[in-house]
Amino acid sequence: xxxxxxxxxxxxxxxxxxxxxxxxxxxxxxxxxxxxxxxxxxxxxxxxxxxxxxxxxxxxxxxxxxxxxxxxxxxxxxxxxxxxxxxxxxxxxxxxxxxxxxxxxxxxxxxxxxxxxxxxxxxxxxxxxxxxxxxxxxxxxxxxxxxxxxxxxxxxxxxxxxxxxxxxxxxxxxxxxxxxxxxxxxxxxxxxxxxxxxxxxxxxxxxxxxxxxxxxxxxxxxxxxxxxxxxxxxxxxxxxxxxxxxxxxxxxxxxxxxxxxxxxxxxxxxxxxxxxxxxxxxxxxxxxxxxxxxxxxxxxxxxxxx
Amino acid sequence: xxxxxxxxxxxxxxxxxxxxxxxxxxxxxxxxxxxxxxxxxxxxxxxxxxxxxxxxxxxxxxxxxxxxxxxxxxxxxxxxxxxxxxxxxxxxxxxxxxxxxxxxxxxxxxxxxxxxxxxxxxxxxxxxxxxxxxxxxxxxxxxxxxxxxxxxxxxxxxxxxxxxxxxxxxxxxxxxxxxxxxxxxxxxxxxxxxxxxxxxxxxxxxxxxxxxxxxxxxxxxxxxxxxxxxxxxxxxxxxxxxxxxxxxxxxxxxxxxxxxxxxxxxx
Numbered sequence: 001x002x003x004x005x006x007x008x009x010x011x012x013x014x015x016x017x018x019x020x021x022x023x024x025x026x027x028x029x030x031x032x033x034x035x036x037x038x039x040x041x042x043x044x045x046x047x048x049x050x051x052x053x054x055x056x057x058x059x060x061x062x063x064x065x066x067x068x069x070x071x072x073x074x075x076x077x078x079x080x081x082x083x084x085x086x087x088x089x090x091x092x093x094x095x096x097x098x099x100x101x102x103x104x105x106x107x108x109x110x111x112x113x114x115x116x117x118x119x120x121x122x123x124x125x126x127x128x129x130x131x132x133x134x135x136x137x138x139x140x141x142x143x144x145x146x147x148x149x150x151x152x153x154x155x156x157x158x159x160x161x162x163x164x165x166x167x168x169x170x171x172x173x174x175x176x177x178x179x180x181x182x183x184x185x186x187x188x189x190x191x192x193x194x195x196x197x198x199x200x201x202x203x204x205x206x207x208x209x210x211x212x213x214x215x216x217x218x219x220x221x222x223x224x225x226x227x228x229x230x231x232x233x234x235x236x237x238x239x240x241x242x243x244x245x246x247x248x249x250x251x252x253x254x255x256x257x258x259x260x261x262x263x264x265x266x267x268x269x270x271x272x273x274x275x276x277x278x279x280x281x282x283x284x285x286x287x288x289x290x291x292x293x294x295x296x297x298x299x300x301x302x303x304x305x306x
Numbered sequence: 307x308x309x310x311x312x313x314x315x316x317x318x319x320x321x322x323x324x325x326x327x328x329x330x331x332x333x334x335x336x337x338x339x340x341x342x343x344x345x346x347x348x349x350x351x352x353x354x355x356x357x358x359x360x361x362x363x364x365x366x367x368x369x370x371x372x373x374x375x376x377x378x379x380x381x382x383x384x385x386x387x388x389x390x391x392x393x394x395x396x397x398x399x400x401x402x403x404x405x406x407x408x409x410x411x412x413x414x415x416x417x418x419x420x421x422x423x424x425x426x427x428x429x430x431x432x433x434x435x436x437x438x439x440x441x442x443x444x445x446x447x448x449x450x451x452x453x454x455x456x457x458x459x460x461x462x463x464x465x466x467x468x469x470x471x472x473x474x475x476x477x478x479x480x481x482x483x484x485x486x487x488x489x490x491x492x493x494x495x496x497x498x499x500x501x502x503x504x505x506x507x508x509x510x511x512x513x514x515x516x517x518x519x520x521x522x523x524x525x526x527x528x529x530x531x532x533x534x535x536x537x538x539x540x541x542x543x544x545x546x547x548x549x550x551x552x553x554x555x556x557x558x559x560x561x562x563x564x565x566x567x568x569x570x571x572x573x
Contacts, residue, residue, distance in 0.1 A: 185420035185479075188371055189434035189486055190410025192402050199437060204424050 051251035055242065056258065064238025065259050071155060071224045071234060076217050078160035083167025088197070090172050101168065109165030114226050116162050121154040121230040155227040163220055170212045174205030206278045214271030218264050225260075235259055309392060310385035316392075317380050324349045324384055324490050324521040325370060331378035332365055339365050341545040342379065347490070347538075352522045354532035354553065357542035358568060363525045366542070367492050370523065371412040372405065383412055384489055410438050413483030417495040419475040421467040427454065427478045428463040431485045439486070446485075453481040457511050473504030477511050484515075491515065493524040529572055533557050541565045 041047055055061055090101035108116070124145035131142035178201050186196040228237040239252040313319060319326045325347040332340040339362045347353045355363045368374045369381055372389040381387070388408050390397040400408075422430050431450035435441040441449075454460045457477040467475050476496055483491055493512070497505040509531050516522055516535045526532060532539050532553050539553040541562070549562045557573075560566045 179420075181416060181418050181420035182422060184373055185414070185416060185422070186434075187373065188409060188412070188414035189482070190406045190408075190438045191434060192406045195437055199433065200422055204422075 046250050047254065048248065048251045051248050052254050052258075055239075055248075055252055055255045058242070058255075060238045060242065061235070061255060061259070064233060064235040065263075067233055067238075068221070068224055068235040069263070071152075071159070071227065071232070072217065072221045074156055075160045075163055075224070076220055078156070079163035079167045079216075079220075080213070082160060082164035084171050086164060086168035087171035087175065090168065091175060105165045105168050107165075108161050109169070111162075113159060113162045113223055114229065117155060117158040117226055117230060120158040121149065121151065123149050123154070151227070151230045151232040154230060155224070155232050159220070159223065159227075163216065163223075166216055167213070170209055170216070171205070174207075174209035175201055177208045178204045207275075210274050210278050211271070214267065214274070217271075218267050221263060221267070222260060313382055313385050313387070313392060317382070319382060319385060320346060320348070322348050323382075324351075325353075325523060326382040326385075327366075327370075327379065329379035330366065330369060330376050330381050332362070332369055332374060333377045339545055340369070340376075343542075343545075343547055345540065345547070347521060347523055349521050350519045351537040352516045352524065352535055353538050353540060354536035355523065355525045355540045355542060356527065356529065356532060356568070356572075357540075357548075360544075361542040362545045363542045364494050367414075367494050367523060367525050370490075370492055371409055371414055373414075383408070388412070406438065410434070410486050411489045413486060413488030413491040415476070415479050415483055415491065415493045415496050417498050419467070419472070419479045419499070421475055421479055421482070423467050426464050426466055427459065427470070430467075430478060430482050434482070435485050450481070450485060453484050454478070456484075456514075457481045458507075471504060472500045473507045476500065476508045480508075480511055480515070490521040490523065493522065493526065495525055495527065497526065497528055527572060529557060529569070541568065543568070 086101045086104050089097040090105070092098055092101075127145050129142050129144050130148070132140045134140065182200055182204065183196055186200045191199070224234060225236040227234050228240060231237065236256055239256045243249045243252045314321075317326070317328060323346050325345065327343050327345040330340055330343040330345075331338065343362075343366055345353065355366070357363045365374060369376045370383060370388070375389060386408070387397065389400060389405055391400055391404075392398075421427075422433065425433065428447065428450050431453060432441075432443065432446035435446040435449065436443060451460060451463065454463055457480060459474060459477055459481070462470060462474060462478070467478070470478065480491075480496075496512070497508050500508065505528070509528060512522070512524070512531070513535050524532070524536070536553040539551060539556050540547055541549045541556075541560075541564070543564050549556065549560065549565045551561075556565070557569060560569055
C-alpha cells in the first residue's frame, strides 16, 4: 500500500475487470429461451388470454379460492396444535408417550396425503355409525358416519393429521434448539415445567419454528388441491367444473395457477415480517413491532431503485 | 414447619445454618462425583469453593437447589430438604409445586449467565416475580428498577441480553436472582466466562451483596475474592473436601500438599 501511494495516487489507476465469457454466453442463451417462451405465451392460441381474463374473477372461481383458503387456515391451525402436543410428547421423559409420538409421526408423515384423504372420506366402510350408549340409560344418540364425514370434514381431518406429523418434527427441533441453560435458569427461579415451556422455551423456539412453518403453509396451500378428488369445492375443483363443460382447459388452469401464485406471494411477504418479529432480540437496538415494520419498509424503499 | 426443628435435632444442624451438608454423595452412572461432602454455611456468611475442574464443586452447587438429585447424604437449605420431605424416617419426593416454591428461595447465578434471550433486561427481572410469586406488574417493575440501579445498569433496562457485554449480562443475572428475595445465592463460576477486564465489575456487585448480609455459596477461581470476601474457604478435589479453613490463613499457609499445588497454579 505504502509503495503504491508513493508511486502514483490511487485514483489515477484504471481497473480492468476480468472478462467472464462463460457468464455472457449463459446470459445470451437464457435470453433466447426466455424470448421463445414469451413468444409462445403471446402467440399460441391455446393460451387464450381473453378467456383467462374472463374467468379470473368468475364468482365460482372466487368461491373456490375462498374454500381453498378456509381449508388451508383450518388445517394449519389444527396441525400446529396437534403437532405441538405430539412434539411435547416426543420430548417427554415417559417412554410410552415418546413411543406413541414417534409412531404418530412415522405413520401420518409416512403415508401419502392422497391415500389418507381417501381413507377418511371412506371411513363409513369401517365405522358405520357413532353412538353413545351408557349402562342403565341406553343409547343417547347415534349418528351415521356418512352424515358427519362430509368431504370438507374428511379433508380437514386427513390433511391436519398428515400436516401435524411435519409440524411435530418442526416444533421438536425448535424446542431442542433452545439452550438447556435457559430451562435451568428458569427452574432455579422456581418456574414449573409448564410455565417454562410456555414463557421461556416455546417463545425462543419460535425463531426456529416460524420459517419452516411458513414453508409448510405454502406447501399445504398447494396440497389442498388434492381434495378435488373427494369433491370438495376448492379452487381447482371449481376450475375443473367449468372446463369440463366448456373445454377451456388451459385458460382455466392458468387462472388457478395465477391465484395459487398470488396467495403464495402474499404468504411469503407475511412470513418475512413474522420472522423479523421473532428475531427481534437479535437486532442491535430493541424494537417494537411497529418500529420494526417502519424500518423494514424504509429498507424496502432503499432496495427498490437498485 | 415442625419438620425443620425435627431435621435440626435429628441431623445435628447448628442454629443459624443456611446450607447444611453431611456426607453428600452424587454418582452419574458408575462414576462417583461427590464422595461425602460436609459443609455448614451460617446465615449471612460467604462460603467460597475452589478446586480444579472435575473436582465436583459445580455438581455440589447444583445439588443444593436440586438441579441435580443427590445420591446419598443429607443436604438441607434453611433446615429443610429441597426436593424431599422427611416423614416417618423416609424421604418423600415433594410435588412440583413445593419444589418450585423452595427453589424460588434459592437464587442461582450461572457461569454462562443464562439470561432469557428473548426478553429485555427488565423483562428478565420481572418474569419470575410475576409468574411465580404473582406480584403485580407495577410492583415487579419498581423492584426491578431498584435492583438494576443497585447493579449499576438502570440505563440498560430495555436492552436485550445480546446487546450487553458479558459483565453486564452477569450483573443482570445477579439482579434477576435477587428479584426473588432468595434466602441464599449460589454462584457457579460467575466470572469464568468473562473477559479479564469485565471480571472486576461483577466482583464489585458480589462484594456489595456479601456486605449487605446475603448468604452466598460461591464456586470460583478468583482467589482474591475468596480471600477478601469469603468467611470460609473450601478446597475440593476429586469429590472430597481436601481442606477447609479461614480464607486468609488457608491461602497464606495451606496444610494439604494438594491445596498448596493448586494454589501455586492459580495465584
